[in-house]
Amino acid sequence: MSRGPGSPIGLHRVLEPRGVLPQAAWRLDCSPELYDDEVRLSVERLNLDAASFRQLHESLGGDGGRVRAEVLEIVRKRGKMHNPVTGSGGMLVGTVAEVGAESPLGLRVGQRVATLVSLTLTPLVITDDLADWTGTSEQVPAAGHAILFGRSVAAALPDDMPVSLALAVLDVCGSPALTERVVRGYRAPRVLILGAGGKSGALALAAARRSGAGEVVGLVPHDGEAAAVGAAGLADQVVVADARDPVAAAAAVGAPADVTVVCVDVPGCEGAAILATAAGGTIVFFSMATSFAAAALGAEGLAADVTMLVGNGYSPGHSRLALQLVREEPGVRALLERRLDLDMTVVP
């Protein structure tokens, strides 16, 4: 059954173009037979990343049937769920079906796990035509199989919270970890979270406060969300503004932030982040809708001496930290559950 040794980073699964990394590939080999260091999962649920789902939803007129057809077509063509427009993917939950003899991941057959590497590099086959999905939410019930490489990252699902909640947390678990690291580099900084009511935003709020932030400010797009973030008790100040309007957003924030974390999943928030951040400050871009050129040229154009970080979704211990925040901070759990409810009803 074995196909021989694999590359720990999955190079052996790249079909075209040859020689690139699986994430950069147009098409992957998604066949179920394992290389020695691989693991095959039975897929249970996909969690599309917010920017990808929003793009599909909006470009297809909010028609769930067309969104479903498009996701199936992308996976069929590319051997992975890699949105060609946003360049982003998401993650999945499944059960370990087979473990290659040389797999270093320590997984056991029957274990239920979430993948913490992006769907953009995970070989995937869908076998149920996504029949149980309405096409109207990021969470996609699915059947099929997926492949993990030697260096992939997966987390066993915790048994003390619903799968949908765990999945939502693990999907964005890089956010609190990096927020913590950056906030610790300052002395009691003023921390601004753009998109504080979302999943990564809520976790970043809590991580900032625990890491020694002097003040935590959450920016949200409307009063309903402001009420929810206020009730969660994670922010010292909640302001309402459109993060795509730099001038209005910076005015609403007031005193500039030392650390700004961008968690808004729509394009065009680079200017607000730059304008609202103090000289010597740091901006962490977590949104997959971030434009590299807009960030680089925007800062230069404003003569803004700010450090800008690409939000790396991986750091050691990130999933443990995120799950811990959900367990220990009722406000985080409340915001995440609210967001999950909204996701389920994004389209009437």
Place this chain on the structure above:
Amino acid sequence: MSRGPGSPIGLHRVLEPRGVLPQAAWRLDCSPELYDDEVRLSVERLNLDAASFRQLHESLGGDGGRVRAEVLEIVRKRGKMHNPVTGSGGMLVGTVAEVGAESPLGLRVGQRVATLVSLTLTPLVITDDLADWTGTSEQVPAAGHAILFGRSVAAALPDDMPVSLALAVLDVCGSPALTERVVRGYRAPRVLILGAGGKSGALALAAARRSGAGEVVGLVPHDGEAAAVGAAGLADQVVVADARDPVAAAAAVGAPADVTVVCVDVPGCEGAAILATAAGGTIVFFSMATSFAAAALGAEGLAADVTMLVGNGYSPGHSRLALQLVREEPGVRALLERRLDLDMTVVP
């Protein structure tokens, strides 16, 4: 003549969409009449950024006449030289023609300056149809006018080097400044420069060594460039590899770098940078061809614990540092002059 007070960041020049920053705008008001804090320049020469010129050159089949027509059309439509495909611009050289009564920039009429804010946010009118430009190099002789805002950055041209050299240096002067800052955060780090033979690459090489790098490695695409970088004496090691091939590039580099600076102006170099950087290391993306999603998801997909910086083109004192490197390091000057010669002959 005055039109009243302006916004220091140029909001008053944004025509559409309303309310965004000039860099994000589709179209700017490029009329010559000044607001109180503005400065008008008589344009002498544009320096298109490398990613933009390459895109125009390649998409138009290397036809200089078509490239020229396209640049004229972009400037006419947008009121600025903002390549809609790459999202990037470049900079310009001109002479101060008029200084608004409230301008804080300290410029004098008749002074010759280079703009250090991107062309993507600089109101621009071209009046000579670019008749003196062949359309085959990044440096574009031009006549017309451009507007600086209150918070724009411009540098007086030094009188001890040719304009073409000064312009090339100032265009990429953010690179050595940020490289220095990052290298100083490590103890005798191994520093890798991808694209070491280019303008920003050569400056980054020199900045890395002066900032306490333990070892400096330059990666270049072919033997000819390796010889030039070797002769410049700025690198401890020069390796030849295609930076778009992560596996080959990382193998060529050998021991992973603590700091990697990406100065290659073609898309698809994120994987090589990530694979060639050690855990705990930092990657600085200076290329405007960088994909945010490819960087973020690539690092996550490789479970790479690296800090990734968006190369901010501005930091205080950046132009002085870059010009100083050119004056004091003959190797830097040699590489820059070689690159200028190549630019002039990119198409036979």
